[in-house]
Amino acid sequence: MRLPEISKEEILEVYPKVAETMADALGCDVEQVTLTVPIIEGLDAESIDFLDIVFRLERAFKVKIPRGKIVEEARGDLPEAEFEKNGMVTEVGLQRLRDYLTEVPAERIRPPLKAADIPRLFTPETFCKVVVRAQRAAQAGGGAAPVDQRAMGRG
Template sequence: MTEAVISKEEIMAVFPTVQKTVADALGCDVEDIEIDVSLIEGLDAESIDFLDLIFRLERAFKVKVPRGKIIEDVRGDMSVEDFEQNGLLTEKGLARLREYLSEIPDDRFKAGMRVDAIARLYTPETFCKLVIRAQRAQAAG
């Protein structure tokens, strides 16, 4: 997976809007939204909140984020079989996920991780990077 690096400056440029959007979507204070907090484990987000959050980010940044975009981007050109087997990430799939979610500490990635548990890793920074990728894709036409 060869992806253009997203700089800390780019992330910090969109973070205030992502931070406010996350707070609005989850009904909490903006101050509670730290860039590296787990949305599920730290802020009690649920899967339905992610749909709302994506919708709000699309409106705020005037971009389009297809559903399932993170997993699709992580998998890239890998076959489904190389990425996961029986709902569990393969070693290659886990390595790809670790590379894509570089903002997440290494100890959060476990061998035998379930694909449906990936969302437990998401942080506001994950969504900052998602917005930046969508902006880049839109600019590229």
């Protein structure tokens, strides 16, 4: 399953509001929320902050963002057992993450990577792409149901 590409223009269109929303959620200056800063290491976010960020993005953009969507879409049609084994992302899973999280330098997506640590890879650009995909789904009339919390590293 190959998802449609998201252009830099689409990312830059939503970025100012994403950055403002993230800064509010994390209590930091909006200038710190660059497209490429790792959210956990660079902005001192904790996993619980992702719930707040997603909730605020849903309100700001009037979209529905299913929990766990990032990992679910990265995994695609790959069975979970092939994506991760014993809590560790497999080589095939790492490649899926590299292909999906194109905004993350490939050298950051390397073994050993715990499935629970996948959110450490996320950047504001990751969430810009999530918002663009949610907007596309809303325009297409696709409703979104919540998914497994583990997929966002919360389980």
